[in-house]
Amino acid sequence: MPVKVISPGLATSVQDLGRPGYYHLGIPISGGMDRLALRSANLLVGNAEGAAALETVFLGPELEFTEDAIVAVAGAELPPLVDGEPRETWASFKVKAGQRLSFNYLEAGARAYIAVSGGIDVPPALGSRSTYALGALGGLEGRNLQVGDVVALGESGNSVREGRSVPGHLRRLPGTPAELRAIPGLYWHRITEESKASFFDDTWKVASEADRIGYRFQKGRSLNFNERTQPFGAGSDPSNIVDSCYPYGSIQVPGGTEPIVLHRDAVSGGGYFMVGTVISADMDLIGQLQPNMDTKFVEVDLETALAARRERRNHLERIRESVKE
Amino acid sequence: MSNQQIRSPLPGTFYRRPAPDKPPFKEEGDDVAVGDTVGLIEVMKTFHEVKSDCAGSVSKFLVGNEDAVMAGQPLAEIA
Numbered sequence: 001m002p003v004k005v006i007s008p009g010l011a012t013s014v015q016d017l018g019r020p021g022y023y024h025l026g027i028p029i030s031g032g033m034d035r036l037a038l039r040s041a042n043l044l045v046g047n048a049e050g051a052a053a054l055e056t057v058f059l060g061p062e063l064e065f066t067e068d069a070i071v072a073v074a075g076a077e078l079p080p081l082v083d084g085e086p087r088e089t090w091a092s093f094k095v096k097a098g099q100r101l102s103f104n105y106l107e108a109g110a111r112a113y114i115a116v117s118g119g120i121d122v123p124p125a126l127g128s129r130s131t132y133a134l135g136a137l138g139g140l141e142g143r144n145l146q147v148g149d150v151v152a153l154g155e156s157g158n159s160v161r162e163g164r165s166v167p168g169h170l171r172r173l174p175g176t177p178a179e180l181r182a183i184p185g186l187y188w189h190r191i192t193e194e195s196k197a198s199f200f201d202d203t204w205k206v207a208s209e210a211d212r213i214g215y216r217f218q219k220g221r222s223l224n225f226n227e228r229t230q231p232f233g234a235g236s237d238p239s240n241i242v243d244s245c246y247p248y249g250s251i252q253v254p255g256g257t258e259p260i261v262l263h264r265d266a267v268s269g270g271g272y273f274m275v276g277t278v279i280s281a282d283m284d285l286i287g288q289l290q291p292n293m294d295t296k297f298v299e300v301d302l303e304t305a306l307a308a309r310r311e312r313r314n315h316l317e318r319i320r321e322s323v324k325e
Numbered sequence: 326m327s328n329q330q331i332r333s334p335l336p337g338t339f340y341r342r343p344a345p346d347k348p349p350f351k352e353e354g355d356d357v358a359v360g361d362t363v364g365l366i367e368v369m370k371t372f373h374e375v376k377s378d379c380a381g382s383v384s385k386f387l388v389g390n391e392d393a394v395m396a397g398q399p400l401a402e403i404a
Contacts, residue, residue: 010335010373058335058368058396105397106336208338211369290336291368292393 002066003116005149006100009061011211014120014139014151015113017050019128023268029248030130030138030264033212033287034111036172036316037075041115043323044072044092046160051119052129054145057111058290060103061145067097069153070117070160076109076173076288091165109173109288118156132265134213164323170315174285177203177294180261182251183305185276187241191256195223199259199275199297206293207258212265215286216258217295223256223275235271243271249278251297259297261286281308329379330387330399337368339375339400341390349390356382357403364400379403 015038018031032038032055039049047053054061060078072092073080080087081102087093089112095101101114122129122140131139140149188196202220209216225238233242239256246252246262252272253259261278263286278286279300289295300308333339341349341364351363357377365372384404388394 010371011369058337059373105332105334107396110336208367209370290395291338292336 002150002152003069004064004066005145005147005151006062006064008145008147008149009056009103010059012054012056012061012145013131013133013143014052014122015055015130016052016128018130018264019126019132019138022126023248026268027126027135027137028132028265028268030128030132030212032111032113032130033264034075034113034284036284036312036319037111038113038115039316040090040166040171040319040323041072041074041113042119043320044074044090044164044166045070045115045117046157047115047117047119051115051154052122053116053120054114054151055111056103056114058106060106060112062100062102063114063151064100065095065097069095069156070162071095071101072115072164073112074115074166074171076112077107078109078112079104079107088165090171092160092162094162110290111287116153117160118154121152121154134265166319167322170319170322172284172315173288174293177296178285178289179296179298180282180285181279181298181300181305181308182276183279183300183302185250185274187273188276190225190228190238190273191275192224192226195221195225195256199223200299202296204259204295204297206289206291206295208291210289210291212263214260214262214266215289216260218258220259223253225256239273240271241273243269245269246274247277249280249283250274251276251278263287279305279308281305281312328384329381329403331363331375331377331379331401331403333366333375333394333396333398333400335366335368335373336396337366337373337394339388339390339392339394340365340367340372341386351383351401353383353385366394375400377403
């Protein structure tokens with residue numbers, strides 16, 4: 001039965017694992033920015049890993065429950081409160097009918113996933129319940145939660161219990177500085193040797209223009225481009241290219257100044273040069289970056305990226321084992 | 326009466342003015358009522374108003390205009 005939204009937080013949306021398969025039509029993959037945390041929260045409350053949950057960023061919502069439920073909050077350290085009483089993150093706890101779930105100040109990370117037994121029940125759109133707010137698709141009426149919304153829950157199994165938790169060493173948040181492994185891309189030859197070095201040497205800072213579409217970084221040295229005659233269709237700015245596909249995780253650098261890593265709600269193509277792509281194993285970490293955090297891009301090759309992807313899969317397997325009863 | 330603090334609800338950049346060409350929301354020494362806006366936090370391309378949850382007068386701003394702040398960080402003292 002439903003959950004009432006007393007206050008929505010800054011930007012809280014329904015997300016599941018996403019909507020792959022339509023990117024070539026310009027519809028992004030959406031889904032939780034930190035999918036390891038989303039899966040963990042669902043596992044803790046006995047849901048399927050891909051059930052829809054609430055993704056909340058920086059400032060948590062206040063929710064009133066109209067029936068008993070098991071809840072877990074994973075990802076950012078955003079301390080949950082049940083009627084003002086503290087609860088653990090990365091652990092399942094009970095919220096009774098009539099009680100309110102709210103949050104204390106964010107302590108670490110950026111995005112917390114609030115899973116509720118039974119999952120968030122909104123109508124799937126193109127196979128996913130994820131919200132793509134820019135395109136008004138999925139989620140609750142295609143938008144973030146608002147005051148007064150009523151969010152429906154699915155049927156939960158009876159076997160769910162409170163008190164499950166993910167052990168500390170399996171919880172993943174970025175370090176200081178955050179390290180994002182990246183592979184140089186198709187347009188790598190467009191910048192000078194000096195800029196190739198400075199991109200990976202510099203410590204960048206997360207800019208305030210950082211959201212589900214992309215994360216912008218600043219304070220590193222600008223990139224310089226090798227001289228060329230711009231091809232037809234590329235425009236005159238050396239950071240422009242003839243329009244191309246933008247992969248999830250690609251790092252575009254408009255004007256050569258501030259890199260932007262495209263994330264779950266990104267556009268699928270355009271005319272900015274891309275310096276490379278953040279590896280899939282590290283995309284979850286970007287969802288946990290706060291503004292002004294120091295970040296380094298670390299150059300890796302494809303072999304390392306694939307090994308990291310395997311390691312992440314093993315990590316998820318260890319989380320699954322740890323929450324089994 | 327002991328001093329109270331207004332804390333930032335969000336991480337981001339703190340602004341004391343509604344716009345660069347406007348005067349600050351509050352100066353030190355100004356009276357503050359519950360619900361008064363004392364500044365803005367910019368994050369994710371949006372500006373979030375910081376409202377006072379206590380009444381009194383601003384004894385001191387604890388962070389400067391355009392400073393980076395953390396969630397829960399004290400922004401101003403209210404006496």
